[in-house]
Amino acid sequence: MARGSETKRRIMDVAQESILAKGFDATSIEEIVASAEITKSGFFYHFPDKNALAHALIERHIEVEDALFDDLFDRARALTDDPLQVMLVGLKLLAELIADMPGRHPGCIVATAVYQDRLFNPDVRDANRRAVMGWRARFRAMIDDILASYPMHDVVDPDDLADLVNTIIEGGLVMGRALDDPGITPRQILLLRSYLKLQFSPRVS
Amino acid sequence: MARGSETKRRIMDVAQESILAKGFDATSIEEIVASAEITKSGFFYHFPDKNALAHALIERHIEVEDALFDDLFDRARALTDDPLQVMLVGLKLLAELIADMPGRHPGCIVATAVYQDRLFNPDVRDANRRAVMGWRARFRAMIDDILASYPMHDVVDPDDLADLVNTIIEGGLVMGRALDDPGITPRQILLLRSYLKLQFSPRVS
């Protein structure tokens, strides 16, 4: 059992590295099995097809990202009790974390899947959808916390506001890749922070 | 001369339709030539390879989008002289325009190219980069106009602010595709509008 899952993990590791560097379809199975030092048959023992690999990678990615967000906002909550400050500090930490990533940021696997629609089967798309919905729920809860203490100056839908976090992260990654500038995403996140500040901070006039 | 460019345009039309519906790699050349009612040789007469087709499509797409933005903000400028109002009205019009698009919004070709690195050659990536830089310049100019008349309440970099427009559009399209909800992009654009309102509107307190 241990040996099997170890190999499977190694396949996923080398596949992920290659996919983030070159794209999904540019990463051939032959190449993966060479890097993972197994045979093609070995690959198809663990994954029925290439789709299943993508599915497993997305599922794993969701878990990692969730854990990352949990940790991030837990650290923010350790610093302050105020829900608005938790959000603002959390976003600051997130921006710093992305900025400090060595080399080019990989770019979200979710987005790569979105833009290869027909390449992936419904399973993959569904996993994707669940991931996005999960993030919406997470940020929606935080916004509800803020709304309990602060008025919204320019009233908008809280769900849309929750989605804005994802929108800006995904959009930032697209922009960052298009311009080959890893600094864009963190700076765009800070603009989101600026927006939330203007929306909820008491006005000192 | 007329016949040649006519055929080329027909190839691009059917290719674009198919690509927006099914994705780039899911659209085979055989399929394109069948729809365009030519032969494979005919295709390769006009385009050296599939990459060149993508390149031509992106170039054309940039022009169309530029013309669209020109028209949009010209209409806004016809309604008001105030630079802030021009921006706010323009974004409103943009949101409505995207919302009124029949069926699923195609999703920006720029983003699809970004997430298929190796599939496209440097030419394509460069065209992409130029497109994004052009949009940044466009919105940067509008923001400079606003800054000439209004103070920025929470001071941020104007270039970042200009990029935010693209970030939110691209991110919105990713989200819209992930959740299969074409309403997301327009709603996210309205949040951008909300942000700019809070940033620049005089506070009545």
Added chain:
DNA sequence: CCAAAAACCGGACTCGCGGTACAGTAAGCG
């Protein structure tokens, strides 16, 4: 009107990649 260039047609062929099929084997475990 005629020649040359441009815009194709037809079909055969190569190559890489995803995926299949199936026989065999080494290691662990009850």
Added chain:
DNA sequence: CGCTTACTGTACCGCGAGTCCGGTTTTTGG
């Protein structure tokens, strides 16, 4: 001891991108 798990090795199929090249029609400039 026998069964399962986790593979290896090899041969094979189909599809789509891209090549080659000879032939044909259509357009255009002198």
